[in-house]
Amino acid sequence: MKLVYSPPSPFVRKVTTLIHHVGLNDHIELINVKTTALSVAEEARAANPLGKIPVMILGNGKAIFDSRVITRYLDEFAGSNLYPEEKIYDILTLEALADGIMESAVSITHESKLRPDNEQSPSWMEAQWSKVLHAVKALDEGEFKAMDGEMNMGQIAVACALGYLDFRHDARQWRIGHSNLASWNVKMMKLPALIKTIPTD
Numbered sequence: 690m691k692l693v694y695s696p697p698s699p700f701v702r703k704v705t706t707l708i709h710h711v712g713l714n715d716h717i718e719l720i721n722v723k724t725t726a727l728s729v730a731e732e733a734r735a736a737n738p739l740g741k742i743p744v745m746i747l748g749n750g751k752a753i754f755d756s757r758v759i760t761r762y763l764d765e766f767a768g769s770n771l772y773p774e775e776k777i778y779d780i781l782t783l784e785a786l787a788d789g790i791m792e793s794a795v796s797i798t799h800e801s802k803l804r805p806d807n808e809q810s811p812s813w814m815e816a817q818w819s820k821v822l823h824a825v826k827a828l829d830e831g832e833f834k835a836m837d838g839e840m841n842m843g844q845i846a847v848a849c850a851l852g853y854l855d856f857r858h859d860a861r862q863w864r865i866g867h868s869n870l871a872s873w874n875v876k877m878m879k880l881p882a883l884i885k886t887i888p889t890d
């Protein structure tokens with residue numbers, strides 16, 4: 690199997706964390722690409738018409754995406770039970786929330802890094818940050834049951850989303866007023882697979 694990826698992407702990090710966590714490293718060849726909406730990497734476009742990463746190419750040449758599809762596939766492949774049936778909708782909802790944080794945070798990054806100054810919209814960026822803060826507040830207030838108990842893919846996704854906030858939007862200080870979530874994150878960050886996948890440029 691091959692994974693078309695890039696270490697700074699939080700969506701990619703969900704997949705690479707799972708790969709390390711379940712010990713699949715030796716089974717997956719990593720293809721590191723630089724890709725953006727304005728300059729799509731050939732390898733990403735060849736495997737995914739949307740040109741987005743992560744995308745995984747299976748042994749039979751078939752490509753699967755996006756991150757949620759890949760993590761479910763690998764969880765089943767490894768038998769790691771990160772999506773236990775009895776909690777499946779809680780876990781998928783938590784993962785969707787984490788992915789939503791990533792989408793908003795990545796869109797702020799793109800607005801500020803890819804667009805020229807005169808095309809940037811501060812009100813758009815603040816609206817996206819407001820989504821991040823609402824999600825962070827709900828997580829801090831314990832609204833999502835799947836945050837507790839046995840390690841699951843929703844929890845890994847939240848840790849990757851928070852890691853991306855630290856990586857690209859540190860100055861916005863998401864921890865202020867969210868001490869429960871900050872403490873939860875400290876505990877999660879003891880997971881070796883999350884330490885191995887801390888994002889870098």
Ligand SMILES: N[C@@H](CCC(=O)N[C@@H](CS)C(=O)NCC(=O)O)C(=O)O
Nearest residue numbers: 698700725726740741742743755756
């Ligand atoms: N919903 C997708 C989102 C993937 C995504 O947006 N990836 C970004 C990198 S963080 C990307 O490939 N951007 C390049 C582009 O938009 O063409 C997933 O969960 O995999």
